[in-house]
Amino acid sequence: MISYAEALEKILKESRSYASEEIELKEAFGRVLSEDIYADRDYPPFHRSAMDGFAILSRDYLPNQNYSYHRELSAGKSMDLEPEEKTIRIMTGAPVPEGFDVVIKIEDTVLSESNGQKIVTFSLKDVKPWQNIAKQGEDLKKGDLVLSKGVGLGTSEVSILASLGKNKLAVVKPPKVHIISTGNEVVPVYTSPLPYQIRDSNSYTVSSILSKYKIQPELVTHVPDSESEITNQIQQGLEADILILSGGVSMGSLDLVPAVLQKLGVELIFHKTAIKPGKPIWFGKRKNTIVFGMPGNPFSVQTCSRIFLEPFLRKSFGQNQIPTYKLPYSTTKQKKGLFTEFFPVRLETTDKTYLSPLTFNGSGDVRAGITSDGLAIFPSETSSIQKEDLVQFLPW
Amino acid sequence: MISYAEALEKILKESRSYASEEIELKEAFGRVLSEDIYADRDYPPFHRSAMDGFAILSRDYLPNQNYSYHRELSAGKSMDLEPEEKTIRIMTGAPVPEGFDVVIKIEDTVLSESNGQKIVTFSLKDVKPWQNIAKQGEDLKKGDLVLSKGVGLGTSEVSILASLGKNKLAVVKPPKVHIISTGNEVVPVYTSPLPYQIRDSNSYTVSSILSKYKIQPELVTHVPDSESEITNQIQQGLEADILILSGGVSMGSLDLVPAVLQKLGVELIFHKTAIKPGKPIWFGKRKNTIVFGMPGNPFSVQTCSRIFLEPFLRKSFGQNQIPTYKLPYSTTKQKKGLFTEFFPVRLETTDKTYLSPLTFNGSGDVRAGITSDGLAIFPSETSSIQKEDLVQFLPW
Incomplete structure (x- = not known):
């Protein structure tokens, strides 16, 4: 049986490249870029005052000296200096006029009036050139690559796309997905199951995961363990980009899925991997x-x-994988056997942040995963985890 | 000026309680429960075979002995034992018939036939009662509280709601939100700004954050620094549950927002807090x-x-706060002053997972936060962070 690492490698090797589509920025949160984004101009686009206060030339600065001023510059406007104009009142976000290189905070000034003339004095012992000024281009130069293809768009990414004027942008177009749950014991969520039936939760689970990737499955359905019904449904599912089945892949006499898939010409890439839970997984492709x-x-x-x-x-979207973290474990845990095991954990912080296990009765436990932050990995070759051991953590 | 902790406390003290609404389960991912959820029956609902194999009574078990069998039970059906029936073939998910208490994996059996009679022998030295059986009620007893009001619905929660038959459920109804960005220098995203103008990114930032809470703002707009326009827009915004403004709250002569809010009868709860970035924040309420x-x-x-x-x-939704984690810092960092500072970090894993800073030119840096995993907190009273120091981390 192949290992977890081999199974993952075989899956990633089959990654596809999906089309892109143009959307509006206001729909972009959570999507994945399919174009590179460059700075349309310098950022800041001008020497921007970072404070409300007074602009001055550092060379002209003297503490506790009277400077007369008569003009004020607010954000969204610009100004050329008049001859002999030694300072102006300036607001946050305004462009510092050419000829000045310092902004002094309003808190460090004293304002007065003398003969109808407005006067400011500064209390700072000295000033440094470019103090309280965000210099033109200090964050980005025009033409800089800002975000690359494959970046997932969170709040900060949406914010900069807005700053850069990317009102429309190209993102990965979600692939067409069909979800089929199988099993004679499985009934729809809205029904009252008979004593030996259970409700279909798997199609909801898969749909939830897909919604993280903004994929709305084209079809979600359930079929009983009947060869003809499974065949018909899979045949239709093979028109999608991704077909996700649950159930019917294990060792039972009604586990018909592998045989039907192969009869329909789906090439088996692997069946079973040395993990727990999830061992019977079947993975393949057709066209x-x-x-x-x-x-x-x-x-x-x-x-x-x-x-x-x-x-x-993520690989198919051109996106980086969610990193695996290594965090200390809060208690001890044993395992038998050489499978790679996955179990639900919470992040719990006392003196530092630990991975802490949750009650977990195995893969059939309907509660498993509730209120967890992700999965911890118990590596195949390890048989015990001790308190403080660093354990790999996959956040949800 | 009040501290970060005091500011947060004042904000949380004003939390509201929003109405609930009934939605379908397939819309539930990412929503917050506003009802308690109880188990509708035991889980598992019956003694469920966890393997494909043979069911037997542990008392009757002998290794390497021939047992004849003639019946097979698959998931979704049930069976009463016949007199003298010592074993049956059983599939994963099927109810173990009364009279049996063990399931032996198919891998641990040898099947044969003798005079048209099907025979199984078992290779295990011994068996333990309830081996490979998920006992009725071991995960949940009928009537158990499963999920409480205020729980955010992730994949595992959606999965169990499906198992429990919660096809419809009560979740928090999103509050009505207005977003107003202000500033003469700010122009819409789809325009080409003049040299001293910048594009409106803040309303996209706030909308993105709100979308995490499934809030679609009722109105998103921009007003210049004009007292009458700000007044009109705020007047309309005060009909929402939450009004979020950006800009115009600092020390500049065109920072008109605080005065307009107070003129319109909005009670000031605090203005400014000792944090960086974000110091000038204004917080208040009206009705x-x-x-x-x-x-x-x-x-x-x-x-x-x-x-x-x-x-x-989150407090208004009845939801727990996102926990603050404590993780080791990858390098060193200094600060001056007594403000609580927030800066963007990435989680980086080498021997263990570290918080690692990103280039950050301050609050006006349009790049700030890109590809970050969250914010690190530089506490007010601390002036330096050393490598390996545990630093508080707020994931996005």
Whole structure:
């Protein structure tokens, strides 16, 4: 059976490249750029006053001396200095006029009037050139690469795109996804199950993960363990870019999914990997369609989505992977066997931030993952984790 | 000037309680529960086989002995044992019939046939009662509280709500929000600014933060620094639950927002707090409307949104605050003064996970925050951070 690392590598090797689409900036939060973004001008575009106060030339500065002034410059306007004009009142965001190189905060000034003449004196012992001024181009030069293709757009990225005037931008177009849950025991969420039935949670799980990537699945459906019904539904699903199945991939006599997939010409890339939960996962492709056959237990689907589906999507979107963190563990944990195990943890902070386990009865536990911050990885070759050991952490 | 802690306390003290609304489960990801959720039945609802294999009674078990069998039970069906029926083939997810208490994995069996009779022998030396069976109610008992009011719905929470049949559920109804950016220098994103103008990024920043809380602002607009225009727009904004302004709250002669707010009867709760960036923030209320007057610099708005607006929303939604983590710092950093400072950091993992600073030219830096994972806090009373020091971290 292949290892977790091998399984992930095989999945990433099959990454696709999806089309891009143009959207408006106000729809951009959470999307992934599919164009490089360059600075349209210098930022700041001018020597910008960073304070409300007075502009002056550092060479002319003397503490506790009277300077007369008569003009005021606010943001959004500009001004050329008059001959012999030694200082002006200036506001945050205004362009510092050519001839000045210092802004003194209003808090460091004393204002007065003498014979109808406005006077300012400064209390600072000395000043440094460019004090309280954001110099033109200090953040970005015109033409600088600001954001690269593949960057996920959070608040700071949306903010700079607005500053740069990217009212419209190219982002990755979500692929077409079909979700099929299988199983005779599975009934829709809105029904009252019979004693030996359970409700379909897996299609909701997968849809939730997809919504993080702004993917609205084209079809979400359920089929019983009937070869003809599974065949029909998979046939339709193979028209999508990604087909995600849950259930029917294990060792039972009604686990029909692998056989149907192969009968329909889907090439098997791997079946089963040495992980827990999620061991029976089936992965394959037909032409441009990628097929994830996930196991049926709810926490197996959550885990396989996080460790396999999301990395596939991110690579296909040109996006960096979510980093794996290494944080100290809050207690001890043992395992038997040589599988790589994944279990839900919370980040808990006392003197520092620890990974702390949650109650977890295994992959069929409907509670598993609730209020967790992500998954911890118990590596294959390790059989015990001690308090303070650094453990790999995958945030949700 | 009040401290960061005092400012946050004053803001949280004004938290409101918003109405709830019923939505469908498929819309629930990212919303916040406004009802308590109880288990509708035991989970598992029956003694569920966790493996594909054979069910047997532990008392009857003997290794390497022939057991004849003739029936198979798959998920979604149930079965009463026949007299003298010592074992059945059973599939993952099927209910273990009364009279059996063990499931033996198919991998630990040998199947054969003798005189048309199907025979199984087991290779395990011994078995333990309830081996490979998820016992009825081991995850949840009927009536257990599963999720409380105020829980944010991630993948695991959506998954269990589906299992529990919560096709419809009550969540917090987003409050009505108006966003007003101010400033004569500010022009819309789709225009070419004059040399001393900049584009409006703040309303996009605030809208992005709000979208994390599924709030679609009712109005997003910009006004120049004109008392009458600001007055008209704020008057309209005071009909919302939350009014968020940016710009016009500092010391400049055109910083008209505080005076207009007070003239319109908005009670000042505080103006300015000892933080950087974000010092000039103005916070107040009129009847049920909460007013955030944020400074105009882009990173000030990102910071104030994260450290003040989000905590306000979460408390008002009945949701826990995003925890503050404590992680080791990757390098050294100095500061002057007694303000609490916030700066963008990335999580970087080498031997363990560190907070690592990003280039940051201050609150007016349009790049600030790009590709960062959150904000680090430089506490007011501290003047230097050393490598390996534990630093508070606020993820975005």
